[in-house]
Amino acid sequence: MRAVKSKDSKIEATLRRALYRKGYRYRKNSRDIFGTPDIVFLREKIAIFCDSEFWHGYDWGNRIHDFKSRQEFWIPKIERNMKRDKEVTTQLEADGYVVLRFWGRRISTELDAVVSEIEQRIADRRR
Numbered sequence: 001m002r003a004v005k006s007k008d009s010k011i012e013a014t015l016r017r018a019l020y021r022k023g024y025r026y027r028k029n030s031r032d033i034f035g036t037p038d039i040v041f042l043r044e045k046i047a048i049f050c051d052s053e054f055w056h057g058y059d060w061g062n063r064i065h066d067f068k069s070r071q072e073f074w075i076p077k078i079e080r081n082m083k084r085d086k087e088v089t090t091q092l093e094a095d096g097y098v099v100l101r102f103w104g105r106r107i108s109t110e111l112d113a114v115v116s117e118i119e120q121r122i123a124d125r126r127r
Helices: 010-021 060-066 071-094 104-109 111-126
Strands: 039-041 046-051 098-103
Touching: 010 039, 010 046, 010 104, 010 111, 046 071, 046 104, 046 111, 060 071, 071 098, 098 104, 098 111, 104 111
Parallel strands: 046 098
Antiparallel strands: 039 046
16 A cells, blocks of 8 residues: 555646646645645636546445455445545535546546546636
8 A cells, every 4th residue: 555646646647747738737736725636727726636446436336346355444445535535525616616526547548538628627717
């Protein structure tokens, strides 16, 4: 577990590079903002999270049965992560932020679509 990164993961770096190449400037892992979003556009108040499938409970209804060992540890841990994600999203939205969450596999396979979605949100907020 020590090798698991909390920031600068491969999916985050991929998305950040794509946004940077398009000319967007952002803050990364800003501790000044509740929940420490992976990417933040401060002026537009957009917070972006790059969620890995394992740690954030992708398809949890089906995946919960995949754990064969240490279920008493892993199931509550991932469910706490999912609950925290909802709390962070609720709080940020109450503070006026647009919260975007992307699964790692979507960033890996549909990077252009993800960047387009972010660009659209930025354009909407600038109007």
